[in-house]
Amino acid sequence: MKRIQLAAIPLLSATLFACGVNNDKDNTYNAQSDFTRAYQSITDATLKAHTKTLSSDEFEGRSPTSKGEKITLDYLISNFKQMGYEPGNGDSYLQAVNLLEMTASPAMTMTIGNNTFEYKKGMIASTKREKTQVNVNDSDVIFVGFGVNAPEYDWNDYAGLDVKGKTVVILVNDPGFENPDSGKFQGKTMTYYGRWTYKYEEASRQGAAAAIIVHETAPASYGWSVVANSWSGPQYSLVSENGNADRVAVEGWLSNDAAKKVFADAGLDFAQEKAKALVSPYHSNLKQKASITVNSTMKKSVSHNVIATLPGSQTPEEHIIYSAHWDHLGKDENKKGDQIYNGAHDNATGTATALAIAKAYKELTIAPKRSVTFLIVTAEEQGLLGSLYYAEHPIIALDKTVANINMDAMNVLGRTKDVSVVGMGKSELETYLAKAAKRQDRVLTQESRPEAGSYYRSDHFSFAKQGVPALYAKGGNTPIDEKTADYKKRTKLLITGCYHQVCDQFRENWDFSGVREDSQLLFEVGYDLAQSSDWPKWNAASEFQRH
Incomplete structure (x- = not known):
């Protein structure tokens, strides 16, 4: 009986509200x-x-x-x-958010084959691992197309490929963007598989040592300066129990010009390789070695969300x-x-x-x-x-x-x-x-x-x-x-x-x-x-x- 009586109170209030009635002052409410x-x-x-x-x-x-x-x-x-x-x-009013702040030293270079690329010019790199230094030495470089493993789209660029300990080079966006009439993915509308966050996540699941995304302004929807500014300086992730050991050691970007040099040194044309990756799941061995050392200062810190309720x-x-x-x-x-x-x-x-x-x-x-x-x-x-x-x-x-x-x-x-x-x-x-x-x-x-x-x-x-x-x-x-x-x-x-x-x-x-x-x-x-x-x-x- 008590439960029925208590439940009746909000029902009565709802009725009064719907009728435009309030018990305050003149008992009218519009x-x-x-x-x-x-x-x-x-x-x-x-x-x-x-x-x-x-x-x-x-x-x-x-x-x-x-x-x-x-x-x-x-x-x-x-x-x-x-x-x-x-x-x-x-x-x-606050919710504490435990953050890991990693600041990579700008005194780094990335060597792929015979090319050495400079920080913020031809490349940018960082790490999410809780280490002051990570190294990738003489790692085989594999082009993995769009780096997508999407069963619902019948697409897996990693099919039959073992990339454990290797450096994967990945195209930005997803296969639908430049081939909108193909029926693949959602055409020009980007899916989550096109996001850089997904590409690093999937490369990590595949066991890669490093994941490098090739920047192109149109499919990325922003220029190289955005990459250089956003991925340099302090970089944050959430504090994890395993110190982010399940992430790839190095996460980075190559400028479009830098990527073309890498493909050319492999005897391949970047545009032609990209065209193949647009048609169907694709990967190829670039037959080069990659090396990079990322030195970082590391600091765990607490930031805050603000939450207020009516x-x-x-x-x-x-x-x-x-x-x-x-x-x-x-x-x-x-x-x-x-x-x-x-x-x-x-x-x-x-x-x-x-x-x-x-x-x-x-x-x-x-x-x-x-x-x-x-x-x-x-x-x-x-x-x-x-x-x-x-x-x-x-x-x-x-x-x-x-x-x-x-x-x-x-x-x-x-x-x-x-x-x-x-x-x-x-x-x-x-x-x-x-x-x-x-x-x-x-x-x-x-x-x-x-x-x-x-x-x-x-x-x-x-x-x-x-x-x-x-x-x-x-x-x-x-x-x-x-x-x-x-x-x-x-x-x-x-x-x-x-x-x-x-x-x-x-x-x-x-x-x-x-x-x-x-x-x-x-x-x-x-x-x-x-x-x-x-x-x-x-x-x-x-x-x-x-x-």
Whole structure:
């Protein structure tokens, strides 16, 4: 009898909420006007102010474990406290993330056959193993095509091949990118098999000593400078029980020009070998030896995810989780001139969006039925490590996590007629997104460059791998009017090429109206989910399913 009586309380509350009744003051409550007030509380000025602060020089590029981390955490926690959010991890707003920081000495060279390549010029290399020195000496060099072992696509570049102790050279992306009409993989849309993270993982499973990816700008979706900047300096991984002994000793990249020299010395043409690898699983012996020594300084450290919760009014055990990453690349004191990677676009804008949406929820007179939690994670730039750690050590049970909504590098190019859905077609969350877009007279469109594999490159992917439906959407490609189109053209000229560069800085003339509309859009998606009892599902064609 007690259980029946207790269960009746939330049912009664739900009825009152649905009828627009509240027992406060005049006993009237208009849910729609309450939502509208919260929706409209998200403003350009709020988003701009947070972005400007988070990307200022004071934050020193927000590198994990640095002075910049402490300043960033203090800023985020202060804001969540002022808004009235509860700590998401017991009595703490923080979740400790144990990181292994490895900094490879730039005084290294890689020798393959008769060629010696210099650090950051023709090659870049590091290690994830917990050792101050790793050596690869006179290791046989094997070209393994795309380095893919995918039974569901009937594709295995390692079939019949023993690469234990050898150096594997791997093409970037997957076989569908440059052969989109072949029916292989998902055409130009990158699968996880095209990601560099997967290629190192598979080479490790195969027992290789070293895994070297050949850089090409189009299939990688970024230039060599991004590789040189992102894979140099401190590199992080999660602390493991075996000291990452199951990883390849050396993980690296070769520039395209360097790779062509290696293939030429083997009497092979790089383009012809690549063409063979596009058609079917392929490998070939490059009949050369590779040698490299990586000396590293090693430090175990602790960074932090920030987690804050607005408890639900009826089913607080069920959560909608918004995610964004607070970190960027920090500062490079060896660099001449500007040394700070401010990360204004990536990802001060996403963090600002999280704070603006969090404030909007607190504008509601009655909290949503389900809890709404904000997870601002660390070490995204180092391979989604903060969100990966959270997904493997969830504070909120994954089977109580209804959905994840992610925010990364928001649209500073002005309002758009469309909404770009990254990884379009993956889940029923797009139904909620379409409803929210309709309010703004916008339509859903596929991301402009699905070949970049963006769905696997931000923190929602950590949730997706665990079966939690995850949405990543932001401003589309069609400007709202001619004035915006002109602004977009001018602004793109300024920010193009600034990804992971020191020029990713806040600009006073940025138009935040597109960020605001997208923030309102994602607020509505989360609000509707939080007011619902539905559990969105993955679409049948998706590679993810809830466990």
